Amino acid sequence: MNEKSQVRDVYDAIADPTRRKLLQMLADVEELPLHEITVHFQMGRTAVSKHLAILKDADLVMTRKVGRETRYRLNATPLQEIQDWVSFYEGFWKERFGKLKLLLEEKQ
Amino acid sequence: MNEKSQVRDVYDAIADPTRRKLLQMLADVEELPLHEITVHFQMGRTAVSKHLAILKDADLVMTRKVGRETRYRLNATPLQEIQDWVSFYEGFWKERFGKLKLLLEEKQ
């Protein structure tokens, strides 16, 4: 049990376009209740709620109860892992590095 | 039809840990035939082949036939999209930006 027990994989959480749209929305507005979020989607409330639950499992979202509504707020921190991961591959697309490396190896 | 008709979503392609391990391997070795890749996994050849097919659909991998074997090679370019996407959220985890912004708003 590692600090907040992040159950759901971050990669998995951001794989779904709906979930990415949710993160986008929460980045713009800072805090939003479920019913207000739901308006911007075609699917029903239950579905949106499930997606948010998944984001919460991945610790990408925090909740706060205010009266009868549940307010959602973005927590971008876990996305660092993605950035770390992807930046490893940066060298491979910059300046066609792959092709260059191959040429060097053939030369040698 | 947009240049190579990238069917599979890149986010989806990298969501699976097996697929990420595959990319990792191809980053190290530059080119590998299927049977040699398969050795490093517990699952059967068919499963590995399917994962590679998914990576190919996302244009993250290129293939080349040499004799009876199919050699796989990394193409990292599509990962730029991920990096672009994630870097948008960079500001939200640096210096606890979210909390700071909230404090400022409350002050005002």
Place this chain on the structure above:
DNA sequence: TCATTAGGACACCGAAAGGTGTCTTATTAG
């Protein structure tokens, strides 16, 4: 030549994903 190897193409399976609708409780507005 002939047994072996690489791998494509299926068919198949259980589990998980992504939706739906309904019921219930808590809070709020009139």
Place this chain on the structure above:
DNA sequence: CTAATAAGACACCTTTCGGTGTCCTAATGA
């Protein structure tokens, strides 16, 4: 007080996912 609203908790359904095993063809090595 009472009607309406917000949202959690289920049960349920259809696709997709991740894996298997089997069959078949094309290269290859002894």
